Amino acid sequence: MRSPIFNREVAGYNGTPIAMHRALAHRPFRMANAAAGALIVVAALLLYAAAYPLLLAAWAWALAWGVQALALGVKVRHWPVAWSTDSTWGIDRLVLAGPMPAVSRLELLVLAVACIAGWVLLKRLRDAWTPVAYALRVLMALGLASCIYFWCWPEHFPYRLADHTRDIYAFNVGLQWLVPLVLGLTLFPIVSGTVHRILACLTVQGYFVLTLPIKVLAHAWLALHLGAVALPLLFLAFGPVLDVMLMVALYAWIATWFTAPDADQDPA
Numbered sequence: 001m002r003s004p005i006f007n008r009e010v011a012g013y014n015g016t017p018i019a020m021h022r023a024l025a026h027r028p029f030r031m032a033n034a035a036a037g038a039l040i041v042v043a044a045l046l047l048y049a050a051a052y053p054l055l056l057a058a059w060a061w062a063l064a065w066g067v068q069a070l071a072l073g074v075k076v077r078h079w080p081v082a083w084s085t086d087s088t089w090g091i092d093r094l095v096l097a098g099p100m101p102a103v104s105r106l107e108l109l110v111l112a113v114a115c116i117a118g119w120v121l122l123k124r125l126r127d128a129w130t131p132v133a134y135a136l137r138v139l140m141a142l143g144l145a146s147c148i149y150f151w152c153w154p155e156h157f158p159y160r161l162a163d164h165t166r167d168i169y170a171f172n173v174g175l176q177w178l179v180p181l182v183l184g185l186t187l188f189p190i191v192s193g194t195v196h197r198i199l200a201c202l203t204v205q206g207y208f209v210l211t212l213p214i215k216v217l218a219h220a221w222l223a224l225h226l227g228a229v230a231l232p233l234l235f236l237a238f239g240p241v242l243d244v245m246l247m248v249a250l251y252a253w254i255a256t257w258f259t260a261p262d263a264d265q266d267p268a
Contacts, residue, residue, distance in 0.1 A: 037188035037197060044180035044201045055209060059094055062213035067096070070221055074098030074161065094169055096220045097162035103150060103227040111229070112147040115140040139237055146232045161223055164231050165216050171240045172212050175247065179205045182247075187255060200254045207250060208243070 063076045074096045119140045122133040150157065180201055188197055219234050 033192060034189075036194060037184055040188070040194065040197050040201065041180045041184035044205070045177070048176065048180075048205065056094060059213050063094070063096065063216060066213060066217040067220075070217065072096070072098070072217075072220055072224055074220060074224070077162070095162045095166040096216060097160075097165075098220075098224070100161055100223055100228050101225075103154075103229045105151065107227075108147045108151050108229065112144055112151075115144040115147065119144075139233065142233045142236055146229050149232075150229045157228055159228065159231050161220060161231075164223065164235060165220060167235070168216055168219055168239055169212065172208055172215065172243060175243055176205055176208050179208070179247070183251070187251065190255075196257065200257075203254060204247065204250050207246075 060076060066072075067074055067076060075098060077095045077097055119137055122137050122140070125133045183197070183200055183204065187200055191197065191200075219238070222230055222234060
């Protein structure tokens with residue numbers, strides 16, 4: 001029998017009733033519902049595997065066009081996918097390679113002073129801007145740490161533009177593979193409807209598929225204009241961490257589309 005703590009309204013601010021969060025609500029397990037979700041996950045993975053060579057070719061074309069349009073002066077390295085011999089499933093097969101401009105010590109000094117000044121000025125923001133101030137101060141700290149490293153050991157930095165774009169590409173593709181599994185384990189148990197679940201997969205995967213070449217080109221453009229000193233900040237603040245945050249944001253947005261099945265129905 002259902003516990004009385006679930007699916008009951010509790011008093012909130014000024015006595016306003018607050019319904020129990022649907023993550024705590026009781027939901028009866030239905031084999032058909034679970035099987036349908038599992039089939040959608042498997043179908044999404046198989047479809048993505050079948051479409052991946054075409055996506056790789058499309059990404060290579062988009063990057064080549066973007067490199068020419070932006071006059072980046074770098075090369076697009078692209079190898080066709082060989083599923084039978086490639087254990088990495090073609091993840092490490094599309095990168096941008098080219099030399100980055102050297103950063104002088106004067107430029108490093110100016111950048112370091114700007115980071116310190118920004119850190120100090122951010123403390124003067126109003127309390128309402130505290131979350132924004134914290135995020136910007138993290139960026140200032142990363143920028144300052146990068147300046148210190150390149151000031152002391154500029155010749156020992158092992159990261160190149162090809163390494164950076166490869167890692168950005170590989171993590172984004174790996175995330176695309178995980179999208180159906182993550183949705184299947186988190187979203188599908190609390191929503192019903194085959195069409196709704198398919199739309200959820202298409203929305204999240206489609207977002208990362210469409211934005212992948214844009215992100216790689218943006219990183220390459222910034223690295224080629226700011227130099228290698230920008231790579232740590234680009235990777236730590238605007239690389240995998242940003243991808244994960246965007247995936248969580250998309251998940252939260254998609255979760256608002258649906259109503260949890262049988263979450264508010266009491267047993268007879």
